[in-house]
Amino acid sequence: MKWKRIIFIALCIGAINAYSQPFSTVIESKGFRYRFQDDEFEYYREVRALLEKSWKRVYKRLGYNSAEKIEVEFFMDLASAIGAPMKIKGFGGNGKIQLNIPGGDDDFAYMVRVSLHELVHVVYNKLPILPAEKWFKEGLAEYISDGPRSELQIAKYIDMARGKDTLDLRYLNISLGSSVHEDKEIAYAVSKQFVGYLVEKFGMAKIRKLMQADMNFPGVCGKSAAALFDEFKEQASL
Ligand SMILES: [Zn+2]
Numbered sequence: 001m002k003w004k005r006i007i008f009i010a011l012c013i014g015a016i017n018a019y020s021q022p023f024s025t026v027i028e029s030k031g032f033r034y035r036f037q038d039d040e041f042e043y044y045r046e047v048r049a050l051l052e053k054s055w056k057r058v059y060k061r062l063g064y065n066s067a068e069k070i071e072v073e074f075f076m077d078l079a080s081a082i083g084a085p086m087k088i089k090g091f092g093g094n095g096k097i098q099l100n101i102p103g104g105d106d107d108f109a110y111m112v113r114v115s116l117h118e119l120v121h122v123v124y125n126k127l128p129i130l131p132a133e134k135w136f137k138e139g140l141a142e143y144i145s146d147g148p149r150s151e152l153q154i155a156k157y158i159d160m161a162r163g164k165d166t167l168d169l170r171y172l173n174i175s176l177g178s179s180v181h182e183d184k185e186i187a188y189a190v191s192k193q194f195v196g197y198l199v200e201k202f203g204m205a206k207i208r209k210l211m212q213a214d215m216n217f218p219g220v221c222g223k224s225a226a227a228l229f230d231e232f233k234e235q236a237s238l
Pocket residue numbers: 117121137138141
């Protein structure tokens with residue numbers, strides 16, 4: 001395809017996007033305020049039900065409750081869909097969940113996972129604690145949204161991460177923001193497995209205590225995060 005044609009298509013998509021009316025329906029429920037595009041209302045019904053149901057799970061695990069409503073915005077940013085047409089993106093900062101689903105993605109299970117992951121970030125951002133490292137925040141969001149670790153998942157991530165001799169917590173923080181898809185995928189998987197390992201070893205009450213103590217690992221868990229990560233890798237034969 002010639003570059004002039006690519007630019008022409010990009011301009012057309014940009015123009016369509018600029019004239020769409022993204023948030024025209026607002027639905028209020030007990031804990032959430034949802035914004036939809038008119039014709040997408042039915043499509044997201046199940047995601048809404050699931051978010052409301054899982055709110056209890058996230059609340060129970062992180063120990064947070066609030067009268068304040070969480071805002072959820074579903075939108076289609078067609079302009080960013082060039083090059084990654086089926087990519088679902090989520091943002092969980094600023095007390096809001098924003099889901100960018102270009103082209104009306106039909107990968108429902110994935111959309112649900114991203115929604116729950118962002119819900120954990122929203123709750124985390126509202127907690128009266130100091131910020132933690134990226135690997136912890138992403139690992140926790142993955143662990144809580146995706147449920148307990150399974151043997152199958154552990155086997156998969158061991159396969160993916162094997163041979164990465166730079167596999168340490170610093171590498172995880174860098175890779176979580178990487179533009180290389182494979183590095184990012186491994187980093188999310190390893191962060192989840194490590195946070196899962198910590199939750200299973202110490203229990204969620206101690207993890208909450210750790211968060212309140214500004215992630216003082218030696219003080220709360222008796223060992224540094226790096227030492228625990230080595231222990232985790234050894235257990236997983238990494
Ligand atoms: Zn995240």
